[in-house]
Amino acid sequence: MTAVTETATVIDGKAVAESVVETVKSAAAELKQAAGVVPGIAVVIVGEDPASQVYVASKGKKAKECGFHSVQHTLAEATSEADLLSLVEDLNNDPQIHGILVQLPLPGHIDDGRVIQAIDPEKDVDGFHVINAGKLTIGDMDTAFVPCTPAGSMLLIERVRGKDLSGLNAVVVGRSNIVGKPMASLLLAANATVTICHSRTPDLPATCRNADILVAAVGRPEMVRGDWVKPGATVIDVGINRIPVPERGEGKTRLVGDVAYAECAEVAGAITPVPGGVGPMTIAMLMANTLVSACRHAGRTPPAF
Numbered sequence: 693m694t695a696v697t698e699t700a701t702v703i704d705g706k707a708v709a710e711s712v713v714e715t716v717k718s719a720a721a722e723l724k725q726a727a728g729v730v731p732g733i734a735v736v737i738v739g740e741d742p743a744s745q746v747y748v749a750s751k752g753k754k755a756k757e758c759g760f761h762s763v764q765h766t767l768a769e770a771t772s773e774a775d776l777l778s779l780v781e782d783l784n785n786d787p788q789i790h791g792i793l794v795q796l797p798l799p800g801h802i803d804d805g806r807v808i809q810a811i812d813p814e815k816d817v818d819g820f821h822v823i824n825a826g827k828l829t830i831g832d833m834d835t836a837f838v839p840c841t842p843a844g845s846m847l848l849i850e851r852v853r854g855k856d857l858s859g860l861n862a863v864v865v866g867r868s869n870i871v872g873k874p875m876a877s878l879l880l881a882a883n884a885t886v887t888i889c890h891s892r893t894p895d896l897p898a899t900c901r902n903a904d905i906l907v908a909a910v911g912r913p914e915m916v917r918g919d920w921v922k923p924g925a926t927v928i929d930v931g932i933n934r935i936p937v938p939e940r941g942e943g944k945t946r947l948v949g950d951v952a953y954a955e956c957a958e959v960a961g962a963i964t965p966v967p968g969g970v971g972p973m974t975i976a977m978l979m980a981n982t983l984v985s986a987c988r989h990a991g992r993t994p995p996a997f
Contacts, residue, residue: 699957699958699959699960700927700956700957700958700959700960700961700962700963701852701961701962701963702957702962702963702964702965703848703851703852703926703928703962703963703964703965703969704968705844705848705964705965705968705969705970705971705972705973706968706972708847708848708851708972708973708976709844709972709973709975709976710972710976712844712847712973712976712977712979712980712997713754713757713758713976713979715980715995715997716758716976716979716980716983717757717758717759719983719987719994719995720758720759720760720983720986721759723983723986723987723990723992724759726992727990727992729986729989729990730759730760730761730788730986731758731759731760731761731790731791731982731983731985731986732760732761732762732763732786732788732789732790732791732982732986733751733755733760733761733762733763733789733790733791733792733793733817733978733982734763734764734765734783734786734789734791734792734793735748735751735752735762735763735764735765735793735795736764736765736767736776736779736780736783736792736793736794736795737764737765737766737767737795738767738768738769738771738776738794738795738798738799738802739767739768739769739798739799740769741797744795744797747795748764748795750975751793751975751978752764754975754976754978754979755979755982758979758983760979760982761788761789763789765779767779769799770799771799771802772801772802773801773802773803773806773807776794776798776802776807777806777807777810780792780794780807780810780811781810783811783815784810784811784812784815787989789815790815790817790982790985790986790989791815791817791978791981791982791985792811792812792815792816792817793817793818793978794807794808794811794818808820808821809821809822813837814985814988814989815985816837817837817840817978817981817982817985818837818839818840818978818981819836819837819838819839819840819843819874819981820839820869820870821837824836824837824838825869825873825874828874828877828878829877831877831880831881833881837981837984837985838874838878838977838981839870839871839874840973840974840975840977840978840981841870841871841909841930841970841973841974841977842871842874842875842878843874843878843973843977843980843981844970844972844973844974844976844977845871845875845907845928845930845970845973846875846878846879846882847973847977847997848928848964848969848970848973849879849905849926849928850882852926852961852962853904853905853926855882856882856883857879857882857883857884857905858883858884860884860885860904860905861884861885861887861902861903861904861905862876862879862884862885862886862887862903862904862905862906862907863886863887863888863889863899863900863902863903863905863906863907864876864879864886864887864888864889864907864909865889865890865896865900865906865907865908865909865910865915865916865950866888866889866890866907866908866909866910866911866930867888867889867890868909871909871930872888872890872909873888875907875909875930876888879905879907884905887899887902887903890910896920897917897919897920900916900920900921900922901919901920901921901922902922903921903922903925904922904924904925904926905925905926905928906920906921906922906925906926906927906928907928907930908927908928908929908930908931908949908950908951909930909931909950910931910950911931911933911950912931912933912950913931913933913935913948913949913950914933914948914949914950914951914952914953915950915951915952916929916950916951916952916956917952917955917956918952918954918955918956918958918959919955919959920956921956921959921960922959923959923961924960924961925959925960925961926960926961926962926963927951927956927960927962927963927964928964928969928970929949929950929951929953929963929964929965929966929969929970930949930950930970931948931949931950931951931966932947932949932966932967932971933947933948933949933950934946934947934948935948947966947967948966949964949965949966949969951963951966953965953966977997980997983995
């Protein structure tokens, strides 16, 4: 945590992400020296989606910074599902690769679910395979891979509230398999009392006002308003939305979260900004998961984050 406004403490995701990456770097160097193992990550992208290209480039850059063996497979939009599954199988069998990441969304003619479930669960550093999802749900944190965004969000919560959330009410707005559900599992494992809200939840603001920890992961710009927030609550904004800013010129946009930041910062005890909050944590935790996979494959104990 760094900057303190007159009201909420602003949770600095960049600083926490950098501390995670520093741990990864030193542990990767130690693993190479002690066991001759270099953590390897393979990123697969199908098609030319500009946002995906940016994400993939940043992942590759961060992997190299961590001293990883980093491979990128860029496939044409027209690549068949069979060819993609064949590549995944090759990567499953490649001993130099410890983490496999298939960039979503895939083109419409390819079944996302079938491809994700084809990844070896022990190399599923995105944490999307049903085996990892199941392990997380039953609280098997020692062998599960946790999806990177909720894992990073949890680290930010721990910086403010500690690891034991006994006695605290947590509300997660959003029930996606990628963020909402795994976030709820992590909060439960830390002994919080958890409520998951979604589009069918009646009187959503009233439920949110009961939250000591409020996680917004719904993909609607600035939906959570200041009067939804309990005074002193920890607010984690997972949303990344581009909204038009016509006053800056035609076609200009800016990034906002799912939380109306200025309003909520006046009430919250601690809050993540957008950008600079949860975003940097996602890539940092991807590096952490890849390192953990490499350590497990080498029969060594991975570091704690």
